[in-house]
Amino acid sequence: MTARVHTLAQAFRAVFGRKAKKIPLDAGSSCPNRDGALSRGGCLFCNAAGSGTGLHLKGFGLRAQWDKLTAPARRRGEALLAYLQSFSNTYGPPERLAALLDELIALPDIEGICLGTRPDCLDIEKIALLAAAPIGHTRLEMGLQSANDATLIRINRGHTAADFARATVMAADAGLAVTAHLMAGLPGEGVEEFLATVRFVAALPVAGVKLHNTLVVAGSGLAALHAAGGYQPMAREEYVEAVCRAIALLPPHVAVERQNADPAPGELIAPAWAADKQGILKDIAARLERDDIRQGDDFHAPR
Numbered sequence: 349m350t351a352r353v354h355t356l357a358q359a360f361r362a363v364f365g366r367k368a369k370k371i372p373l374d375a376g377s378s379c380p381n382r383d384g385a386l387s388r389g390g391c392l393f394c395n396a397a398g399s400g401t402g403l404h405l406k407g408f409g410l411r412a413q414w415d416k417l418t419a420p421a422r423r424r425g426e427a428l429l430a431y432l433q434s435f436s437n438t439y440g441p442p443e444r445l446a447a448l449l450d451e452l453i454a455l456p457d458i459e460g461i462c463l464g465t466r467p468d469c470l471d472i473e474k475i476a477l478l479a480a481a482p483i484g485h486t487r488l489e490m491g492l493q494s495a496n497d498a499t500l501i502r503i504n505r506g507h508t509a510a511d512f513a514r515a516t517v518m519a520a521d522a523g524l525a526v527t528a529h530l531m532a533g534l535p536g537e538g539v540e541e542f543l544a545t546v547r548f549v550a551a552l553p554v555a556g557v558k559l560h561n562t563l564v565v566a567g568s569g570l571a572a573l574h575a576a577g578g579y580q581p582m583a584r585e586e587y588v589e590a591v592c593r594a595i596a597l598l599p600p601h602v603a604v605e606r607q608n609a610d611p612a613p614g615e616l617i618a619p620a621w622a623a624d625k626q627g628i629l630k631d632i633a634a635r636l637e638r639d640d641i642r643q644g645d646d647f648h649a650p651r
């Protein structure tokens with residue numbers, strides 16, 4: 349936590365009264381934008397290998413992964429949260445989600461759940477299952493990326509901004525925390541379009557945001573577009589400016605859980621500056637300091 353930005357660590361301390369650790373687990377989930385239900389190509393920026401540990405494919409169940417990965421955080425006395433990031437973890441029939449939740453709440457000493465998903469993989473029945481799970485804290489990490497429907501079509505998201513708003517309100521009404529994934533520098537978008545997305549999310553009942561620079565990663569549709577000269581990533585300075593202005597637009601209570609993307613080893617094609625994750629964070633902190641920007645400075649509550 350810096351005084352200028354409300355972080356996830358600070359939000360977790362308020363919930364659990366101490367540090368908390370998200371333990372990355374792989375439930376072998378799928379995605380309707382990959383399995384053919386919506387498309388087989390996936391989102392334009394998506395690496396077909398997903399962003400997870402791959403432990404499910406190697407035959408490790410959730411309990412085995414949990415036992416393997418929780419020891420250091422246990423020693424430090426941290427609150428333990430199961431973190432299912434890859435693909436869309438609420439996809440499929442409600443029975444699948446119910447079985448997944450049963451497995452998760454049986455993990456020893458679990459105090460919270462974070463599930464990555466898509467707005468079109470949530471409905472009232474699944475929200476009710478999530479809200480009824482006997483667990484201290486449930487967080488849904490939901491991809492929006494852009495609030496501009498033309499961009500969502502361009503990047504083959506397969507849902508609209510209104511779908512995201514509907515799912516967010518439904519989840520928040522049920523007492524679930526929602527974290528929105530947003531991307532700066534998507535094809536056809538610059539800083540102003542990204543800030544329009546931030547304003548859209550700031551007016552919704554979200555508990556957190558993850559701000560990402562768009563990466564061209566190996567195996568994605570964007571990599572082909574980039575190779576053909578059809579896409580140029582944002583410049584580093586532009587991204588730093590975009591994040592600082594986004595922070596000013598967000599309500600002070602919303603946790604800024606990420607300020608830049610974290611490319612997996614070997615996957616980054618462009619921009620080269622995205623590999624300097626710590627350097628970018630320093631640039632953002634320095635810019636906030638230089639311009640005396642604090643989270644919420646430009647936030648106006650919706651009427």
Ligand code: SF4
Nearest residue numbers: 379381390391394435
């Ligand atoms: S980014 Fe997420 S929603 Fe899009 S194709 Fe990849 S796994 Fe599916």
